[in-house]
Amino acid sequence: MQYKYSGILTAVPTPFDGDGRLAAGLLSDHVRRMAAAGADAVVPLGGTGEYTSLTAAQRLNVVTTCLEAADGATPVIPGILSPGLGDAVDNAKAFVAAGAKALMVVTPYYFRPTQDGIVDYFRAFSDAVDADIILYEIPYRTGVSLHYETVDRLAELTRVVGIKACNPDLAQQMRAAELARDKIAILTGEEDVFPLHIAMGAVGGIISSSNLVPKQWAAVLRLAQEGRLAEAIALHASLRPLIDAVFAEPNPAPIKAAMTLLGWGTPDVLPPLRAASAALRERLAGVVPASIERESTVSHFFS
Ligand SMILES: O=C(O)C1=N[C@H](C(=O)O)C[C@H](O)C1
Numbered sequence: 001m002q003y004k005y006s007g008i009l010t011a012v013p014t015p016f017d018g019d020g021r022l023a024a025g026l027l028s029d030h031v032r033r034m035a036a037a038g039a040d041a042v043v044p045l046g047g048t049g050e051y052t053s054l055t056a057a058q059r060l061n062v063v064t065t066c067l068e069a070a071d072g073a074t075p076v077i078p079g080i081l082s083p084g085l086g087d088a089v090d091n092a093k094a095f096v097a098a099g100a101k102a103l104m105v106v107t108p109y110y111f112r113p114t115q116d117g118i119v120d121y122f123r124a125f126s127d128a129v130d131a132d133i134i135l136y137e138i139p140y141r142t143g144v145s146l147h148y149e150t151v152d153r154l155a156e157l158t159r160v161v162g163i164k165a166c167n168p169d170l171a172q173q174m175r176a177a178e179l180a181r182d183k184i185a186i187l188t189g190e191e192d193v194f195p196l197h198i199a200m201g202a203v204g205g206i207i208s209s210s211n212l213v214p215k216q217w218a219a220v221l222r223l224a225q226e227g228r229l230a231e232a233i234a235l236h237a238s239l240r241p242l243i244d245a246v247f248a249e250p251n252p253a254p255i256k257a258a259m260t261l262l263g264w265g266t267p268d269v270l271p272p273l274r275a276a277s278a279a280l281r282e283r284l285a286g287v288v289p290a291s292i293e294r295e296s297t298v299s300h301f302f303s
Contacts, residue, residue, distance in 0.1 A: 003185035004132060004161050005075065005102065006203040007040030008217045010210045011048035013252040013259065014062055016268040022058060024065045026265055030211070031069035031076075033264070037214040038302075040204065041075035042066060043104055047141065048208045048252040051081040053270035060094050067099045077134060080105045085124055092129040102132035104164055104206065109142035115150045126159040133159045134206075138166035138189065148175035155183040164189045164206045170196060177201030191243050195232040198224035208255050209246045212262075213239065213291050219298035235298075242291045245283050249276055257281050258288045 012034065015026040027044075034042050044066045045051040045059055054062070059078075066076045078095045080103050082088035092103055107113075108121045126133060135154055139145040145167065146154070154160050163180070165173055166189035177186050181201040188197035188205040197205070198221060210217040216239060223232035246254045250273055257276035259265035261284060267275045276284070 001182055003203055005041060005077065005134065005187070006185050008038075008204060008210050008214055008221060009041040009043050009075075009077065009187065009206045010034050010039045010214060011043045011046040011079075011206050011208045012066070012211060013256050013265065014044065014049045014054070015256075015259075015265045016270070017266065018268065020268065020270060022061050022065070023266060024061070027062065027065050028069035030259075030264055031066050031074070034211070034214060035070060035074040038218060039074060039210070039214050041077050042070065043077045043079060043206050046079040046081065046104060046136075046206065047138070048211075048255060049079060050252065050270055050273070051079050053273070056091055056094065059091055060098060063095045063100060064098050075102065076100060077102045077104050079103070079136065081136075082106075083110045084108055085121060085128075088125060089128045092125070092131065096129060096131050100131060102134060102161070103129070104134045104136045106136040106138065107142055107144040107146065109144050112143065115147050118144070118146065118150060119153050122154055122157060122160065126157050129159075131159065132161045133157070134185075134187065135160060135163040136166070136189075137163060140166070145169075145172070146176070148172055148179055151176040152179035152183075155180040160184055162187055165197070165202070166190055168193060170200070173197060173202075174200045191247070195220060195224045195229060195236050198232070199229055208251055209239070209243055211255055212246075212258055212288060213242065213295055215295045215298050215302075216291075219301045222301050238294065239291070241287045245280065245287050248283070249280055250274075254280055254284065258284050261285060261288055262292070
């Protein structure tokens with residue numbers, strides 16, 4: 001089956017200047033950096049992009065900046081992380097008017113909705129917004145889990161083309177993939193178990209640490225998709241120190257600290273987040289350079 005979106009899609013952070021304003025030049029440079037590294041898409045305004053901390057105007061500025069930098073060559077799939085329909089549709093329509101063709105839309109939260117209510121929500125969003133939808137399930141942030149049968153029901157919606165599953169429940173993910181993998185693209189957000197999700201039918205992932213090592217993530221994906229699971233797991237294991245550091249404090253503070261180390265960004269995050277601690281910055285200084293150096297060791301997978 002051909003999927004519109006698959007591979008390594010990088011959740012890019014939103015860089016701020018010292019006054020909390022968008023550092024558009026840094027964002028443009030990073031989108032081009034990801035495109036040059038072969039990212040299959042960039043995903044601004046996810047959790048990594050601090051969607052929930054920004055104004056509607058700031059969000060739209062991020063989207064237009066990414067679209068201009070990507071220049072039609074690399075898909076830009078903005079997140080919609082609003083808790084409910086009105087704000088979600090307003091932001092989505094603005095992003096589509098700016099040129100976005102696909103959106104990553106989180107499950108409605110705060111309401112503690114029923115599974116039927118979740119289906120109603122995405123049906124209403126789909127009726128209101130002319131864009132491809134990648135469902136976004138992340139129970140540890142929203143408190144909302146999708147039953148595997150709900151995933152299958154949502155996969156029947158015309159505009160739903162994928163799901164980003166940030167859910168470490170492998171039994172649930174396996175059942176959802178059995179039902180929906182031939183209808184929509186299963187994308188994992190669980191960096192911790194990425195090879196296993198691929199072995200279960202995921203066709204890629206929306207990843208934060210691929211801001212730093214996109215080629216190594218693409219190599220893990222390539223190995224897993226070729227059935228070379230032991231090699232995929234071994235290569236993934238070499239990323240473990242970086243993955244653990246990037247999620248040692250609330251995302252995206254660590255990834256921003258790592259990018260600051262490389263001269264690619266700034267450490268600033270918006271409340272309630274706090275910049276990475278001095279101890280974590282020291283830990284990243286010991287992990288990031290070596291991880292970046294290993295990017296050149298996987299080029300043979302793509303020759
Ligand atoms: O921003 C995202 O998209 C992601 N957010 C998740 C989180 O912040 O918990 C992690 C996932 O890898 C990507």
